[in-house]
Amino acid sequence: MKTSKHPLGTLVETDVLVIGAGASGCGAALGARDQGLDVVIMDKGKLESCGAIGGGNDHYMAVLDEPGAPFDTVDDLIKFYAKPLNGYTPTMLREGWYNHMRYFLDKLGKAGVGFSKKADGTYLRTQGFGQPGHWWIHISNGMTIKRAMARVVRAAGVESLDYTMAVKILVDDGKACGALGWNVRTGEFVIVKAKCVVSAQGRSATRSTDNSTHNPFNVWQYPYNTSGGLVLGYDAGAAVTELDTYQRATMLPKGYGCPGMNGINSSGAHEINALGERFMGKYDPMMENGVRNNQIQGTFQEQMEGSGPPFYMDMRHVDEDVVHELQYVLMPGDKATFNDWAECTGTDFQHKLLEVEIGELIFGGAIAVNDQFETSVPNLFCGSVFLYCSGAMCGGYEAGRQAGMRAQGITGFGKVNEELAARVKEEIFAPMRVDPAEGVKYQEIEQAVRNVMCYYMGFRRSMAGMARALEKIQFLNSQSSRLHAETLRELMRCHEAHEILTVSELAIQATMERKETGRCVYKLRDYPELNPEMAKPLLVIRTENGPRFQWGKAPLL
Ligand SMILES: Cc1cc2nc3c(=O)[nH]c(=O)nc-3n(C[C@H](O)[C@H](O)[C@H](O)COP(=O)(O)OP(=O)(O)OC[C@H]3O[C@@H](n4cnc5c(N)ncnc54)[C@H](O)[C@@H]3O)c2cc1C
The missing domain is CATH 3.90.700.10 (Succinate dehydrogenase/fumarate reductase flavoprotein, catalytic domain)
Structure with missing residues (x-):
């Protein structure tokens, strides 16, 4: 990583920039680093604790080809996961997930993660979530897994930009070439130039609905994930998918x-x-x-x-x-x-x-990728594609590996549009300049979003209700320029509130395109039956006039 001063803040140059340092970001950083590349990993949290594995994970999913173990092969994995809606192909599942499952077992095992074993020396595994085989290895010290992962990443020579929130993926000549962000503790504006970028910001937007505690941080998933990956990817022009179906609860x-x-x-x-x-x-x-x-x-x-x-x-x-x-x-x-x-x-x-x-219901999705985990924006790869910690680590690794191989063939950096960078910097800190008397707090906007999403985007829906929800979310979006922050922490929350608003709006719009019931967690009153025509993924692409919807099929790109 090369760091220098820039009139707007700090300039960082690297071969591969990974945005997000959760399981998939750490995987991506290792995948690129294993190609011998200079790698920077950026997260609004700290490498040692951020991401959904930060609080701990108790199971690691792996098919291991163990003799005598039923349904324990890559073909079983492919059969279970290559579904028309998620766009996963056999190649993605084999090369992006299965091929790296043992890599992380070995690396993390050596770093101190206790993957439980039986008396005969094989892993202690149980069955779950409708899967055919016993794929879930128990972890005896799950709360330490992120610290172990961070040690592996740092030991590999990956440089980290902790507490740095990305707000824009830079694109030059149609290709990703870095990102703009800011340090949420110091307020330093950061420009990163990179030959390739990996988005590894997770798949979910938590805090978009409530559970019975009405505490948006007392939730199933990682509360700081507010769908930054989808929002930044969409903004950069990448097609996003599963907005209509990746709506999950537990x-x-x-x-x-x-x-x-x-x-x-x-x-x-x-x-x-x-x-x-x-x-x-x-x-x-x-x-x-x-x-x-x-x-x-x-x-x-x-x-x-x-x-x-x-x-x-x-x-x-x-x-x-x-x-x-x-x-x-x-x-x-x-x-x-x-x-x-x-x-x-x-x-x-x-x-x-x-x-x-x-x-609570989680809204999310994924940036659509091809078999090489590259998005529709060249040189922008995505690591947060598969589910669970093993899917995130392994998919991340493959995205980083592919980004690394691409970066090896790129000699210089793309151009940074200085005017754009200056404007983005202005926009980042705008909430701190809003008059408190005129402003709204991020809590008010977020709570309003949760109310709307709980009322109209729950487990039973109607087209009229969703149209109502859209109208209300768009109204809230129109108020987002009034978001007011007193501190840098509140400022980060304002940007997260903006992400929650954006993903909620897109999720409603995408869901209204899927005129059927039965492929997701909700039932739609107007279309109570499964529609066989809709056994396909929906791509959402940004245009000047709003989102464009396109039905696709695997491979998505
Ligand atoms: C408590 C808990 C227990 C779980 N238990 C298990 C388990 O036992 N087994 C299992 O397989 N799975 C488990 N899961 C799920 C699993 O942890 C996740 O699927 C996986 O870790 C997701 O990784 P990810 O890197 O894709 O996303 P995330 O972990 O969400 O990481 C995304 C990262 O991106 C960062 N980020 C987002 N936007 C920005 C931005 N704009 N700028 C900078 N950084 C940004 C976030 O801060 C975050 O660190 C559990 C999840 C939770 C929350």
């Missing part, structure tokens, strides 16, 4: 927004409604251990029919060792405060029912 322990349903469901827990009935058999052949959306839809349906809440997970019949590992090793591996919460609430998986509820 069951949560009531009043505590934590992940963990994978472990709970795969332990053999039974979900029970208020009538004491185990009902998931009606909604998924694998019952609680089936597809996550089916558990949400099933629970919601029971609720509509008056059979709950409350809903409970019953683990009293499960083997004592399994339940003990779940409550005291895996759950705190995902969120370190779990056992404090459990103690305060008297939670005891072995002896009591665990009350659960449907959590």
Whole structure:
């Protein structure tokens, strides 16, 4: 990394810039670095703790070709994941996910991550989320995984720009050539010139709806991910996808927004409604251990029919060792405060029912990529493509590897439009100049978005309701120039609020294009049936007149 002073702030030059330092960003940085390139990784948080793995992950997904293990091959992975809607191709899944699964097992294992093993030396794995094989390796010290990953990344010689929020991907002559950002602690404006850029900013926009705690930071997923990747990619001209279908929720322990349903469901827990009935058999052949959306839809349906809440997970019949590992090793591996919460609430998986509820809905999507993980903007790659920590790390690695190979053939940097850079700098700090008497706080805008999205974009929708939601979100968007910040922290939140607004608007518009029910977590009153014509992904592309929608098929580009 070469750093110098620039009239607007700091200028950084590198071969490959990775935006986002979560699992996929770390993977991307290693993928590019393994090609011998100069790599800079930028995150609005700190490398050691940022991203969804920052708080811990308790399972790592891997197919391992173990002799005698059923459904444990790359073909099984492809069969399960190459679906028309997500645009994943066999090549992407093989080369971008499967090929790197063992790389991270080895690297992270050596860095101290405890991938649990059985007495015979093979990994301790369980089955989950409707997958055919036992693909989920248990992690015995899940809360340390990000620190271990950061050590690996730093040891590889990757340079990090911590606490630096990207606000624009730079494009010259139609090709990505860097990014503009600012340090959220010092306010320093940063220009990064790069031969290739990898967006690894995650797939989700949390904080766009509420759960019962009404605390947007007490949620299932990483609350600081507000869909920066989608918004910056879309702004740069890259086609984005899955805005209409990547709308996810999970069951949560009531009043505590934590992940963990994978472990709970795969332990053999039974979900029970208020009538004491185990009902998931009606909604998924694998019952609680089936597809996550089916558990949400099933629970919601029971609720509509008056059979709950409350809903409970019953683990009293499960083997004592399994339940003990779940409550005291895996759950705190995902969120370190779990056992404090459990103690305060008297939670005891072995002896009591665990009350659960449907959590917040997450809106998101992905930047569309081809088999080389390159987006529709040349030299802009995307690492946040696959699901879960293993999908993020491995997909990120492949995006970084491909970006590295491309950068090797590029001699100079693209031109930075100085006028644009100056304007972006003005815009970044504009909320600090808004008169407080005229301004609105990011909390007000965000809460209004959550209200709209909860009212009209929940598990039951109508076209009229979505049109209403769009009108209201567009109104809120029109007010975003009134966002007012007193501090740099509030300023970051203002930019996150802007991202939440943008992704909510795009998600509503994209969802209105999908005139059917059955392929996502919601039901649409006007189109109650599955439409076989719509078994394809929807691409959304920015134009001067707003988004253009284009139905595609895998490979997306
Ligand atoms: C608590 C928890 C437990 C989980 N448990 C498991 C598990 O056990 N097993 C499993 O497989 N999966 C688990 N998951 C999911 C898994 O962690 C995620 O799928 C994966 O880590 C996503 O990685 P990512 O890098 O794609 O996205 P993220 O982790 O969201 O990383 C994106 C990064 O980009 C940064 N960023 C975003 N916008 C900008 C910007 N404009 N400028 C600079 N930086 C930006 C963010 O700060 C963030 O660090 C869990 C998730 C959570 C939250």
